Amino acid sequence: MVRAEAITRSFGALRALDGVSLEVHPGEVFGLLGPNGAGKTTLVRILSGVLAPDGGRALVAGLDVAREPYRVKALIGYATQEQSLYRDLTVEENLLFRARLYRPKEAKALAAEALERFGLSPYAKTLAGHLSGGWRQRLALAQAVVHHPQVLFLDEPTTGLDPLSRRDIWGLIHQEAARGAAVLVTTHYMDEAERCHRLALLFGGRVLAVGTPQELKLLAQKKARFLFAPGLSLEAALSLPGVLEAWPSGDGVRLIARGEAPVGAGFLEVEPSLEDVFALLAKEAL
Amino acid sequence: MSRILALAEKELLQIRRDHVLPRLIVLLPSLMLLLFGYAINFTLKNIPVAVLDAAQDRISETLLRELTKEGTFRLALRAQSREEVVAALDRGEARVGLVIPSGALEKVRSGESVRLEIYVDGTDPNFAFQAQAALRKAIQEVNARILVGRALAGERVLPPLSPELHTLYNPENKTAWFMIPGIIGLVLTMFTVLLTALAIVREAESRMMESLLASPLRPHEVVLGKVLPYLLIAFGVALLVLALGHLVFGVPVRGSLFLLLLAMFLFVLGSLAAGVLISTVARTQVQAVFGTYAYAFPTIFLSGFVFPIEGMPPFFQALSYLVPARYLIEVLRGVMLKGVGLEVVWPHLLALALFSALVLLLASARFRRQVAV
Numbered sequence: 001m002v003r004a005e006a007i008t009r010s011f012g013a014l015r016a017l018d019g020v021s022l023e024v025h026p027g028e029v030f031g032l033l034g035p036n037g038a039g040k041t042t043l044v045r046i047l048s049g050v051l052a053p054d055g056g057r058a059l060v061a062g063l064d065v066a067r068e069p070y071r072v073k074a075l076i077g078y079a080t081q082e083q084s085l086y087r088d089l090t091v092e093e094n095l096l097f098r099a100r101l102y103r104p105k106e107a108k109a110l111a112a113e114a115l116e117r118f119g120l121s122p123y124a125k126t127l128a129g130h131l132s133g134g135w136r137q138r139l140a141l142a143q144a145v146v147h148h149p150q151v152l153f154l155d156e157p158t159t160g161l162d163p164l165s166r167r168d169i170w171g172l173i174h175q176e177a178a179r180g181a182a183v184l185v186t187t188h189y190m191d192e193a194e195r196c197h198r199l200a201l202l203f204g205g206r207v208l209a210v211g212t213p214q215e216l217k218l219l220a221q222k223k224a225r226f227l228f229a230p231g232l233s234l235e236a237a238l239s240l241p242g243v244l245e246a247w248p249s250g251d252g253v254r255l256i257a258r259g260e261a262p263v264g265a266g267f268l269e270v271e272p273s274l275e276d277v278f279a280l281l282a283k284e285a286l
Numbered sequence: 287m288s289r290i291l292a293l294a295e296k297e298l299l300q301i302r303r304d305h306v307l308p309r310l311i312v313l314l315p316s317l318m319l320l321l322f323g324y325a326i327n328f329t330l331k332n333i334p335v336a337v338l339d340a341a342q343d344r345i346s347e348t349l350l351r352e353l354t355k356e357g358t359f360r361l362a363l364r365a366q367s368r369e370e371v372v373a374a375l376d377r378g379e380a381r382v383g384l385v386i387p388s389g390a391l392e393k394v395r396s397g398e399s400v401r402l403e404i405y406v407d408g409t410d411p412n413f414a415f416q417a418q419a420a421l422r423k424a425i426q427e428v429n430a431r432i433l434v435g436r437a438l439a440g441e442r443v444l445p446p447l448s449p450e451l452h453t454l455y456n457p458e459n460k461t462a463w464f465m466i467p468g469i470i471g472l473v474l475t476m477f478t479v480l481l482t483a484l485a486i487v488r489e490a491e492s493r494m495m496e497s498l499l500a501s502p503l504r505p506h507e508v509v510l511g512k513v514l515p516y517l518l519i520a521f522g523v524a525l526l527v528l529a530l531g532h533l534v535f536g537v538p539v540r541g542s543l544f545l546l547l548l549a550m551f552l553f554v555l556g557s558l559a560a561g562v563l564i565s566t567v568a569r570t571q572v573q574a575v576f577g578t579y580a581y582a583f584p585t586i587f588l589s590g591f592v593f594p595i596e597g598m599p600p601f602f603q604a605l606s607y608l609v610p611a612r613y614l615i616e617v618l619r620g621v622m623l624k625g626v627g628l629e630v631v632w633p634h635l636l637a638l639a640l641f642s643a644l645v646l647l648l649a650s651a652r653f654r655r656q657v658a659v
Contacts, residue, residue, distance in 0.1 A: 084497030
């Protein structure tokens with residue numbers, strides 16, 4: 001449904017994207033995981049036709065985004081990083097405005113349906129600026145999908161939200177995928193990435209790896225060992241041979257070590273988190 | 287105190303970091319100073335005169351030389367009939383009309399008084415007073431010379447030349463009649479340019495533009511959609527000023543209302559485009575406001591809105607041709623006060639249309655380039 005083929009894009013001397021390829025299927029929540037400055041937003045902007053790539057191709061529903069940007073734009077829903085809602089309009093007015101941009105004839109019905117589906121009905125007449133952060137994000141999401149897009153781009157939809165609101169938003173994101181939409185979500189929260197069907201790890205404008213969270217962890221476990229050393233000091237851990245990364249954790253130290261490296265007594269093998277996977281792959285890429 | 291300084295320094299840093307604002311802060315006062323110092327001149331010079339000289343003798347020669355000698359008046363047109371003189375005033379080619387009857391010299395010799403018919407464009411009462419005073423002075427000068435030449439001053443009762451002044455268009459010298467067309471021009475400029483620029487910049491500043499651009503809206507739809515409400519508002523306000531001027535101050539609309547609306551429409555189109563143009567340069571609302579001032583200053587000073595264009599040095603007179611408000615105000619004053627029609631105002635309408643088309647093209651090209659990063 002969404003395909004990036006070797007997309008590159010530079011801003012001056014900065015190479016924001018360096019040959020990024022990936023694919024998002026219908027009904028799938030695809031996570032774009034990476035730190036700030038990895039190129040996540042740039043990629044989303046290119047895929048949604050707001051920004052032109054320097055090289056490579058972006059395809060949405062088989063259409064070349066650069067050639068037919070407006071046919072593509074009609075198919076997608078895009079929630080930008082900054083909540084794109086008018087604070088001086090009510091919830092209902094915001095939704096109606098968005099709906100009219102895409103499907104003017106059915107706008108009223110679509111807006112009413114989105115109010116209902118996202119539980120926003122009690123706030124219909126509330127100014128968007130008066131909503132709490134979580135509800136505002138809910139509205140931003142409702143706006144992005146008010147026209148039932150086949151493709152949904154969400155740029156850091158949960159940044160700045162409390163854990164409960166984040167759970168809430170993720171429930172809604174999966175609801176959209178279940179409806180059949182191809183959903184691309186960017187995030188720098190590693191724990192959130194676990195909620196995606198598949199993930200691409202983006203770092204320095206390159207895709208380090210693609211797969212399900214489980215596949216990525218298995219891949220990492222093939223490359224290195226993830227250990228917990230109780231009672232060990234950080235200095236001692238870093239001086240061990242074959243240790244790639246070490247950081248304090250609870251009453252000991254967490255380690256990433258090369259597979260062939262010897263390990264001390266009492267070291268425990270642990271299941272790597274996505275953060276561990278990312279740390280390893282990023283280190284390799286440097 | 288140190289906290290205040292910290293805040294003040296931060297503010298200065300931000301102003302310096304701003305790409306547009308520091309330049310405007312220097313440029314705007316300089317521009318104002320130049321305009322005030324050079325362009326605005328309340329003493330009149332080069333007032334264009336249309337003359338019907340039926341006498342063609344020494345008297346008319348002396349009079350014309352006296353009028354043009356100090357550069358206060360200049361001979362713009364030699365007419366063949368009184369109608370031609372008045373038509374020149376209608377078109378704005380001349381602002382004073384002078385009819386010298388035939389046989390002036392004979393009348394002076396035989397001791398009769400020569401009646402000079404003088405028409406003064408009364409649109410701007412200020413102008414009319416000054417022009418009348420200058421005319422009287424010149425005529426007195428000529429009279430004195432004739433009398434000295436004949437050394438008969440003591441015996442004469444009648445002055446050789448006696449002016450018969452007619453103030454056209456605004457005979458009661460009502461300032462409001464002069465100001466209201468100008469105010470309409472000013473309102474249209476400020477409202478449209480400022481509101482348009484602000485509306486677009488606000489959208490961009492709040493990062494809303496991004497999501498609009500991700501929607502199926504075309505760039506021109508974004509601009510038109512944003513600008514349309516302000517077009518209506520500006521037009522509404524202009525009509526309000528027009529109606530108030532008419533009802534409260536009795537400003538007449540002698541010509542066709544349609545022509546007025548057409549000129550206003552063409553002008554507003556260009557102003558809106560100028561607003562869009564400013565918004566493509568300005569990144570913040572403050573910059574947009576300053577940019578608008580930069581656009582509005584020449585409009586106020588060089589359009590003939592308050593300050594007569596004739597009084598300016600040639601460079602600024604030439605510059606005034608680039609100010610669209612000049613044409614709008616010509617049409618407004620012409621149609622409202624003089625009651626002239628399309629046959630007189632078409633060059634101004636054409637200039638407005640050309641200007642608007644040009645700015646519209648420029649604005650859409652810049653806007654397109656800006657959004658297609």
